[in-house]
Amino acid sequence: MTMLSRHKLLELNDAWNPVIECCGIILRDFTLVPLQNHSSTPELNFIMKWEDYEPYRDQIIATWHTHPHESANLSVADYLMFKSNPEWRHFIVARDIIWAYSTRNSRVFLDKTYSIPRAPEGSLS
Numbered sequence: 001m002t003m004l005s006r007h008k009l010l011e012l013n014d015a016w017n018p019v020i021e022c023c024g025i026i027l028r029d030f031t032l033v034p035l036q037n038h039s040s041t042p043e044l045n046f047i048m049k050w051e052d053y054e055p056y057r058d059q060i061i062a063t064w065h066t067h068p069h070e071s072a073n074l075s076v077a078d079y080l081m082f083k084s085n086p087e088w089r090h091f092i093v094a095r096d097i098i099w100a101y102s103t104r105n106s107r108v109f110l111d112k113t114y115s116i117p118r119a120p121e122g123s124l125s
């Protein structure tokens with residue numbers, strides 16, 4: 001099971017966007033690779049193209065995508081993508097929270113929730 005360090009969680013959370021869904025993959029060495037969202041309605045969903053992640057195929061350990069709104073709810077497309085890639089973990093990133101999903105026995109599970117507390121605006125940290 002892929003565990004991410006606090007540093008990586010913050011880096012992943014920085015990929016969050018309040019308007020559109022962003023997406024990408026995580027490699028075995030924990031590099032976060034952003035990929036283009038090919039959806040024609042990126043505020044609602046994401047589409048990653050095979051040719052974009054095929055060069056990394058042997059190194060992928062997880063996928064990630066962002067939800068502009070604070071919801072872990074899987075879209076049908078999310079569910080099907082998670083289910084059809086059981087060898088990878090799948091992260092959904094919202095503003096202050098990251099959800100990790102995995103697939104076992106053809107079932108998709110939410111198996112970890114990471115809260116990402118932010119320093120209040122203007123505070124010194």
Ligand SMILES: [Zn+2]
Nearest residue numbers: 065074075078
């Ligand atoms: Zn989604």
